[in-house]
Amino acid sequence: MSKLNLFFCLILVLLMFGNPRASVAQVDTFEFQTTEQQQRFRKLSDELRCPMCQNTNLSGSTGGVAQDLRREIHRMIVEGLTDVDIEEFMFDRYGDFIFYKPRFRAETAVLWFAPILFLLLGFAGGYIVWLKSKKSVDESESLDASQLNRLNDLLDSKQ
Amino acid sequence: MTRFVFFLPVIVFFALAVLLWQGLFLDTKALPSMLIDKPMPEFALTTVDGEEVTNVDLPDQIFLLNIWGSYCLPCLIEHPTFMRLAEEGEIPVVGVNYRDRQGLAVNWLGENGNPFEFSILDESGRFGIDLGVYGAPETYLVDSDGVIRYRHVSVLDESVWREEFIPAIAELRGGVSL
Structure with missing residues (x-):
């Protein structure tokens, strides 16, 4: 194997183990009152799926609706709604599709x-x-x- | 019996193959709407022309709710269908100008014609979220009680109108005379 091949293999391996989310996360300028709120925001937008650009989560999507939904999550967190409330809000509008981890219901x-x-x-x-x-x-x-x-x-x- | 058991894996394989083969042709882009058979979400917004609108202003007969934007190329493709429906008075069409700018929306209607009774201005996309919209164009069929009955995602051209909307409207009109 030539040195060049070895180099590309190394890059491939690095790509495999790298965190793809870290490199594509969208930059929003939301402000939170506590770091706990910020962590909840990050967790929710990581776990919810973008309805438009399917197969990316909300935090990784540049789609318009993903931007709007991130804004809504921020608003609801700051207004003091719980994660369960926010998930309910999403489910009522976008259904099971929005969850990467489907909720346990009769249908699922x-x-x-x-x-x-x-x-x-x-x-x-x-x-x-x-x-x-x-x-x-x-x-x-x-x-x-x-x-x-x-x-x-x-x-x-x-x- | 032993024969059957012997062939069982083959039978299971073919059953699975058929199931998965059909899966290849599913339209995974069109998500089912959560709002079917639910009333239109409450809103108090303005139209593209700056007039205040709420649910009360919606037509009290079966109508279409079309999600559009001046940036949206497919909206331009389906536009002639809405123009025809409006001109022939077949069904009222209400617009939702989704994630757009008011000025751009007004220009777009001026350039291409305005088939809408009025267009609800939703610059922030907040009303779109309540409708479960994920991108223009989308078209909802709303009945005379303001209940959402059907949603079509992407372009509504003449063939979609014929094959999806006319039967759905006929079904709605089947029960009550309008």
Whole structure:
């Protein structure tokens, strides 16, 4: 491998481990009364998804609606609304789509439980296969008296 | 029975393949609206012409609510359809001038024609958030009680009008005579 290739590989690896959010976060000049408010703002705009430029969060999106929604989150935090209130506000307008981590509801139960269900199914399937193979090994290894006699007869008749 | 168990993985594979194949053709850009069958959000704003408007000023019959902006190229593409609907008196159209500047909006209407009963000025995009708008153009179908019944995201051209809106309006009119 040439030195140039090595260099590009290194850059690729660095890109893989870098925090993409840090480099694309939008700069807003919101003011907060406490650092706790600021942290809540950052967490919410990281966890909420931009409805326009899908697959980016609110903090990483340059989209107009993302800008407006960040402003609304700021307003609600400063007005003293809780995170639950703010999530409710978003859900009423944009639905489950707005959450990267969908809330647990009847409609989203499948999303949350399907992985566990598939894991259990996999374990059950594996267990059945294991039981079967064990059974067949047990059966094939030991011969009862009549089977032994037949085997000996067969071997005798061959000679 | 054992035969069936033997082929089970293949059957599951094909079922999944069909499901995922269909998924390829889903329109993931058009999000379902949360406001279907809910009343229009309350508002007290001004029109593009500077007059005060609230929910009371909305038409008391079935109407279209079109989200537009002077910066929005697709809005220009769907514009002739709204002009025709307004000229032929087929359905009233109310505009929401979304995230725009008043002066630009007035110029745009002057240049391209104004199909709207009035356009609600939403420079900040705050009213758009209450509607669950995520970008112009979007068009809502609102019934005579002010309840939102349908939303179309992106360009509403003649074929969308025929295939989506005419049936939806016919369904709304089916129950009550207007």
